[in-house]
Amino acid sequence: MTASLLEQLIEAFRVLPGVGQKTAQRMAYHILERQREGGARLSAALAEAIEHIRHCERCRDFSETDVCAICASASRDAHQLCAVETPADRLAIEQATEYRGLYFVLQGRLSPLDGIGPRELGLDRLAARLAEGEVQELIIATNPTVEGEATAHYLAQLARQHGVRPSRPTHGLPLGGELEYADRGTLSHAFGSRSEVP
């Protein structure tokens, strides 16, 4: 008997990560009862973002332009390339460290069981990038999880194949933790004291 637009809205909220039926219901009621203005803003922001945000051709991070601001910047050091799993990781490093090189955003990590292989992470493009010869060091900042470590291993091999030195930020990152949740100090230290991958 509940209005079908309401059911559609509840169902639509379930597309969000970690949102089940009860949470979706709660979100729909909250918007309709207390936050119609905020709901309208969310609706517009979603439509705008989906229409205009694509991936940077160089680093695969989200971007409104063909090449993102960092990749397009002349003041970044093109000899260093830092591979991260997500845009959030890139943002965390950018905010917490003095790193002035470039990035490559994997948008995931190797996970064969989920069908995520080298192609899904754009590693063909990364290989082409390394082959260009400008990159001298590949800083591998994947997360210290099992899949993150496997991805790091793969990336280190890829770097060596192209004569690029692979390195990893080491000290301080808690084992099993997610990089994006590391505090700024830990992250900054780990980044500054990175070690070459043997």
Next chain:
Amino acid sequence: MTASLLEQLIEAFRVLPGVGQKTAQRMAYHILERQREGGARLSAALAEAIEHIRHCERCRDFSETDVCAICASASRDAHQLCAVETPADRLAIEQATEYRGLYFVLQGRLSPLDGIGPRELGLDRLAARLAEGEVQELIIATNPTVEGEATAHYLAQLARQHGVRPSRPTHGLPLGGELEYADRGTLSHAFGSRSEVP
């Protein structure tokens, strides 16, 4: 350096209940990376719902029409009126019990510290409804929380003022728990065995 549409989207997600900065970021990335279609559906569903869903003039539940389907139904027993805190509670009762009376949705509970008093819960309209003389029993199905109990006490007095018998579903509802999370059996039993408020 992150695209400003992305920042706007992350900020917009924070309007949802229980969603902080990290969760909002995660939602935005998830939509952009894996669920653009679902995101577009959510955007459209939000816009549609906000434009077309309002409150039923009789029961205050969400409705796309002036009077909702239950209130408009000729097959419901107009002698019984059940007061619930939220549309989710009404839905839970409707799905789990044999109740065939009508509803009144408070859209909240008395909470003076939050500025939620009788007016915010539409109790003037409820009083007018009780004064019409058709309702014989007011089933008070607020949650067994401190505020829910205070609301129940207020509603029972209101009922008596209009010569209407107040009752509450009693047995089985876990103390301190939320009605909407009760399992069907418990809720059905509690509803069937309700006791008159002394």
